[in-house]
Amino acid sequence: MTVPPYQDDVKNNQRTNYFNSPALDVSVVFRKQRRLLLFLPAIDDLLTPEEQAIRLRVRECMEKDVAPIMAEYWDKAEFPFQIIPKLGALRIAGETIKGYGCPGLSIMANAFATAEIARVDASCSAFFLVHSSLAMLTSALCGSEAQKQKYLPSLAEFKTVACWGLTEPDYGSVASALRATATKVLAVSRVMVAWQPIGLCMGVYDMCHRYLKERKQFGAPLAAFQINQEKLVPMLGNVQAMVLIGWRLWKLYEAGKMTPGYASMGKSWITLRARETVALGRELLSGNGILSEFLVAKAFGDLEPIYTFEGTYDINALVTGREVTGIASFRPAALTQRSCL
Template sequence: MTLNFTASDYYQIDDLLTTEEKALRMKVRECMEKDVAPIMAEYWEKAEFPFHVIPNLGALSIAGGTIKGYGCPGLSITASAIATAELSRVDASCSTFMLVHSSLAMLTIALCGSEAQKQKYLSSLAKLKAVACWALTEPDYGSDASGLKTTATKVEGGWILDGHKRWIGNSTFADVLVVFARNTTTNQINGYIVKKNAPGLTATKIENKIGLRMVQNGDIVLRKVFVTDEDRLPGVNSFQDTSKVLAVSRVMVAWQPIGISMGVYDMCHRYLKERKQFGAPLAAFQINQEKLVRMLGNVQAMVLMGWRLCKLYENGKMTAGHASLGKSWITLKARETVALGRELLGGNGILSDFLVAKAFCDLEPIYTFEGTYDINSLVTGREVTGIASFKPVVASRQRSRM
């Protein structure tokens, strides 16, 4: 039997893709294996981003994903998801860089920006001639991002932003920053486009991460940063408006662990067949085969859930609960998969020279960001039961008696 495309595509799920989606997958894979795979361990160890590969990523024409017009590729969400998986299969940091830039910052401008803003920013961002970041979370507000404290105060001709954002990917070098702040007049969340090097803006790299080390996450401090009226995003008038963006980005984030798991399985499959012990390949041992097959089963199930999630979105049927279950369950299974892969490689499983150790660490922040496993599970739980459990029941009762 000849396996289809890669060892991890055991159920020949590639057959579910269109000719265009298959071609995109191959194009992204070739770029990642040629330009990123040889250098990723070095840059991961240094915790530096390989800026010289950005033009190569731009040439793939995947930045902007599903956005149509303005120089963007107008991909199906399935094609965009496949591209995300292929980036992640080789390096999760590169896929995170692209996700922040494309599925968060660019998509916010596309869905919530004015026509003038779309014309001004999207074309250069689509070519990766400029890089964007998306600044929502704060030191005291991670899972409960709606409680953010950064403020936007109206002044003549624009707005004054004051606050602190944390864990913002790409922020230390982004040319365009999409920043969310609380309007001091309406108390609602609004969105703003802030330029690099704006007076009062500083972005400091967060050091000593154990995962996604190439991603330049930063602390952003805004001290009376002036933003013109033209750079306020007119489509962001409450926190709920971010859900239009997060619905798409959560699908993309679900495909990151799929790609990571595919890469880990392919590496382990090759490693067990090539490495010998007692004169036999490691693949000949029963326990190794059982672990490998468990990994393989996880990958098939994860891909099928991710593919179905894309189809639900394309047909206008995807709910917040669907997206949250996809992200939470897929990352949970990916965690198990990469842990098994680390075991299979033995001592080599803790070396960053091998894909598995790096992937093992990179998956940890993905398990947490875009909503933790627990928060995403509760979003789905609320949808299937009709009962919101985010706030303690006792506290809710106490408030009702006041």
Template sequence: MGSLRGGEGRNEDGVKVGLPALEVALAFPQATPASLFPPAVSDYYQLDDLLTDEEKALRKKVRAISEKEIAPIMTEYWEKAEFPFHAIPKLATLGLAGSTTKGYGCPGLSLTASAVSIAEVARVDASCSTFILVHSSLAMSTIALCGSEAQKQKYLPSLAQFKTVGCWALTEPDYGSDASSLKTSATKVPGGWQLDGQKRWIGNSTFADVLVILARNADTKQLNGFIVKKGAPGLRATKIQNKIGLRMVQNGDILLNKVFVPEEDRLTGINSFQDISKVLAMSRIMVAWQPIGISMGVYDMCHRYLKERKQFGAPLAAFQINQEKLVRMLGNIQAMLLVGWRLCKLYESGKMTPGHASLGKAWTSSKSREVVSLGRELLGGNGILADFLVAKAFCDLEPIYSYEGTYDINSLVTGREITGIASFKPAAVAKSRL
């Protein structure tokens, strides 16, 4: 028997064996798919009152644009594992690139406004929120906090408008959680530097115009930072295939083979791993808000779905066990919102510690796991379809649970802070006396 041809519904002999899938609204008219996003109903404790008028206005704007522009296309591009490049101008209108940076065309937002806004994007689509975070909270923030005045003026204005896109490369094949031990080398040569090595899991890297590369100085053995431009000789970025989460994000492997970087593109403010800690501290807060946004979207979807979908002659919302699960989800979200908000206020007041940021990221991603799992249960069979958001959110949360510090590593950062004892490396095995 002949094999099927993808999308045609026929075999090699031309015999029709099937028809294209129905539109989900026709195939399952009992519930509205996520392409028409549900109303926001997760702020049960009215925590919006904690925001300023400006923060509320930005949140409303980001929510409206995300629901109108991203919701209708996200399932298609997530399924294809492609990024919707045509949506970048729409994402630019959010006004989030550069976040807290003032000047250079950046919005100069409060950290709270930035965090709440990234949650609103994640509520609709986690991939788009990650795209913005990599571009803004990592690449742009590194240039803003660690770059020279000339570098800020040269790179930030176009990045702020998404005329150019940035990525940030720290992780390597051999160094994930142990990122400070990276091996990519930077060797001084006439007029600049030569970079050699490999990076992995770098979001936006396959199409980024500006690549912030972290490498080890061959002489000082300390960490240095460099701005590498797209198309530089010896630079190669290839897409990582077969991901189950954040499928729209184009994570890549970067190979650096004698890549020359002029002296003017070395980030003078990075001379040790500690120098990028200020970047990681802020970005970790932003990442802590992604699970909050994802959970909000899942709750909103389940809330609408349970009232629309009927079984045994009644809406699913009428059954006690479903109400209990919905309330458990809602309670988690209220707690997550309070932790996220307090984390922002600690940062803005200069009181936040690395342990604070790590606990926030670890805890919100852990609680979000419970929320999306409950949502998957509530939607039954439709809980495995990306069309109804929950399956997609279930998968998208998994990489977030691991990146910017896994749950375990972030727990150990906080553990070190509260005990004064570092426990990252396993104890040395005693030599046998046999």
């Protein structure tokens, strides 16, 4: 697909939110509250200075160019095609691929770049993921030399946009049958998909933290009520644990030790914890937890497809179950026996 001409509507269409304060700019909140966001130093320690610089570059773009307009596009059920050149300018599409105009990023830089996109908007991260981690990576690993030279350079610049087809209307989960032929691509893409809910939950946690500090009820900030802290802290624990699982999976991958079972465990466990995290966030924001302006309701909705695509939660759990028990339970026992006769 060819990308339409760029049109900047950040200034024109910027929506106010959060009780008429400016549209969400979490970087301002980060600067004020850096010491309170305990997971941030733990994340920083996992990255090299170069990886950290890429992460901050993506964050800046997402907060400046995407955060102010996304709630409006989400409500309209439209995609803001004008942000595609901005994503292209970040030079992250094509991620770990070397040559063909691709950036050759480290796997961790790519993971955190994906998480930073999802932290502001999971529709954008899904768009980026399908284009880069699914379509481009598949082309790089499985395409002919002529195909790579023809398609990858323009995809790396986001001059063209790719899609990726594994499932068909009548074949969803059963597409797992195809997976034996592309195990490497699918294990990698599954872990990369899992970095989206990680980023999404970072954004939800940041918003809830800010909200509890700013909104007052009964003469005190919501953060002062014990029950609210009791909900916020498990969210932070989930985010930290999700990051560490995602990080560990990439370390296993780099060491050539990541199996399909590990990749599927990561995807299923992280999306399960992410559902729990956004549900807690939605409770903390109460009425505003169902308005897209406050990010959490949008994240709540955006998480659902991630729970489903790249193998549903159930299917991924069964992939890992097969690896740890040696028994594949994908097909009902009665049908398996009949097909063996």
